[in-house]
Amino acid sequence: MTSTAVVTLAAVLIIVLGVSFISRPRGPSTVDFYLAGQRVGVMTNSWAICGDYLSAASFLGVAAAVYVSGLDGAWYAVGFAAGFVPVLLLIAAPLRRFGEFSLADFLGRRMDSDPVRLASVGVVQLVILCYLVPQSVGGGITWELLVGQGLLGLSPYATGVLLSTAVVAVVVAFGGMRGTTWNQAVQFLLLFAALVWLAVVVTADGFRYGEAVQSLSEAPLANPTLGGADGQEWTLTEETNHMHPGEPALFGEPGARYGPLGQVALVVTLGLGTAGLPHVMNRYFTSPTGKAARTTTVWVLVLIGAFYAMAIMLGAAARDIIPDAVAGRPWLQELTVDGVLHTPEHALPVLGRIYGEQTGLGLIAAAALIAAMSTVAGLLLASAATWGHDVYERHINPRATQRQAVWAGRITTLLGAALAAGLAIALRPEAFAPAMPSLVATMVTWAFAVAGSALTPVLVLAIWWHRTTAAGSLAGLLTGATLSVSMFMTAGLIEADWLRELLAAPTLVVAPITVAVVVLVSLRTRAPDGVQAHWVRMHGTAADRRAERMARLTRGGVDAR
Amino acid sequence: MKPSSAGSTPESPHPRPPSAGEHRAGADFPADSDFPSDNEVRDTPAEVDAAFRAQRGVALAYFVVFLVLVAAFPVLTMTLQWWTQARVFGDLSPGFVAAAGGLYLVFAIIGIAAARLSASVESRMLGGQHGLDDDSAAGEELK
Helix, strand or coil: CCHHHHHHHHHHHHHHHHHHHHCCCCCCCHHHHHHHHHCCCHHHHHHHHHHHHCCHHHHCHHHHHHHHHHHHHHHHHHHHHHCHHHHHHHHHHHHHHHCCCCHHHHHHHHHCCHHHHHHHHHHHHHHHHHHHHHHHHHHHHHHHHHCCCCCCCCCHHHHHHHHHHHHHHHHHHHHHHHHHHHHHHHHHHHHHHHHHHHHHHHHHCCCCHHHHHHHHCCCCCEEEEEECCCCCEEEEEECCCCCCCCCCCCCCCCCCCCCHHHHHHHHHHHHHHHCCCHHHHHHHHHCCCHHHHHHHHHHHHHHHHHHHHHHHHHHHHHHHHHHHHCCCCHHHHHHEECCEECCHHHHHHHHHHHHHHHHHHHHHHHHHHHHHHHHHHHHHHHHHHHHHHHHHHHHHCCCCCHHHHHHHHHHHHHHHHHHHHHHHHHCCCHHHHHHHHHHHHHHHHHHHHHHHHHHHHHHHHHHHCCCCCHHHHHHHHHHHHHHHHHHHHHHCCCCCCHHHHHHHCCHHHHHHHHHHHHHHHHHCCCCCCCHHHHHHHHHCCHHHHHHHHHHHHHHHHHHHC | CCCCCCCCCCCCCCCCCCCHHHHHHHCCCCCHHHCCCCCCCCCCHHHHHHHHHHHHHHHHHHHHHHHHHHHHHHHHHHHCHHHHHCCCECCECHHHHHHHHHHHHHHHHHHHHHHHHHHHHHHHHCCCCCCCCHHHHHHHHCC
16 A cells, blocks of 8 residues: 555544534434534535535536546536536425425325335435445545555455444444535535546646647547457557448537437536435535525535536546656556556546645545435435434334434444445456446436436426326336336447437436326326425425524624533 | 434444434434424425425426427437538537537536426425515526
8 A cells, every 4th residue: 555545544534533523413412413413514515415416426527538538528517516506496495395304205295104204215215225335436436546555355356345334334433414414515525626636737838728629520439449350459449420320420519429409418417417406406405505506506516517517528638638748657657558548447546646746646536436425414314314204213113212312323324334335245256347337327327217217297287286286296216217217228238329328328218208207197086185385395495584584683692601 | 304413423223224414414404304394484294295296397498498408419410411511510400519618507407407497496385485586596596
């Protein structure tokens, strides 16, 4: 283990454990454990949501996608960022004003239906598992790159998976939402600072964005593939142009990865999926008011826009700079063929090492580890909220004390982490190595597909259409989840064409079907009682005004002392 | 809403699991029914329904703008050569500028505009603050 690896890991541990200790919960209350007392301010919450949302897939994956596919790689970033526009317009404020513990809790209470609550728990857990496993895989891969050694006879990868997941699980189990919030906020700021540092040093070294894209677009886009007689020889292969077949794919033009339908399907899947991601949407329940939740989303849009714009620029910078940097750097020659990286996810760490030697590599690796850990924290907490509150408190032990309920959340957090770590290790036999980055990206897209196809349509209708019924919601959840899972599983079995693009990102097709099913079934069934009371609570602002007045009085009391 | 958990201790069982709002009766912000209504303006169902309809109009209008912007990219790529061939900003094509930064700026502008308008609608239609100046209310929202 190098001194850089030791310093990096020590810094990550000190930050995570230090922040968790300082911000630990003050008592055994479920509102404190799951919702941080519902007193998280606008800026803190926007940083925490960014930390929660920007996983290793966003930090390393977006730059990697641009590195390997040029302009088409930017579509991942556009989809990820676009997702917060529907959240702001349709969900943030009413969801917070209704004010429950989780998405499943919201749907269960809004429909006054336990079957809806339990179906939501199932869909939420499916989304969480699809998202959690690749993050644990990311932790293992980062450890493998940074440390390269295993502990207690385990492989480096398995050690990384177990250690990163265990640290986060302990932090979440004992820090609850309060500790997780401050961790995610600090972690986002560190992540953002790492990207800013890289963008500044690259630009100061003479990188010119427009000239680089122009220059990269003068030759057909080609990427390394394994070939040769024994299938172990790296060669550059030209990408197919999916937008204009017959013409070469170019870095600065669309078509290297998607046709027109694939572009739209991906953006819709990622965009609508965001609104159904339980770990992100649960954060809105921590806002003091609906108004604060809406303003938080505005800040999130600004911050993640800046983040993704920098990630795209750095993907282009890596493609432009690395070929000239290979000469005189033997370590880089091992990672490239004709100046192009074998593994595109190495783009940012390699840039970090080119400009900052071991320290630069350590900084980027720490940021990647932090990105994975902050997302794992959010996912574990969302999982704990659904198992601990929606299942244990509602169905297993309805007379649970606050202390029992909090311990149920802690235990389910640890169990969820163990399951994710086990699956991450099982999914990483050595034979999978060359396909692993695509498996990570694919599983994250599955999470967005299930969320956008099943949860988002039902959530939006529950908030904006008063005729939505429990039967309609149940039918919508089951239809959306079943169809989306069937479609993306089928996508892996057919040839690459427009149909496969559509099946791999199925929300464009499934979300309208889910909406139609909810509407048709709701119109044929009786709406739940008390919709008017729900409407006043969800779309009125009396609770906001009361909370704001209390906050002013509290501040006044403090000032007067 | 019944504040069933008001005054409960960490060890006291709940008759049924309370909602987050009910839990807050024991926290710093009291639940809805804990406050006397003497100096409070409550929202009536009719007011909320009117505000809901106005907010729905705002959300739908901005959502349509958002959808048109996102859908326009592949349409322009297929139909307008200028979109991918011209050089408009530091040797970048309009399509590249849009995907690499322009769309995020537009998303942020849509977000800010929608949040200001929604805040303005709420302050006008709910809470009896009909005389409140729109701009100051919207400005307060984004502080």
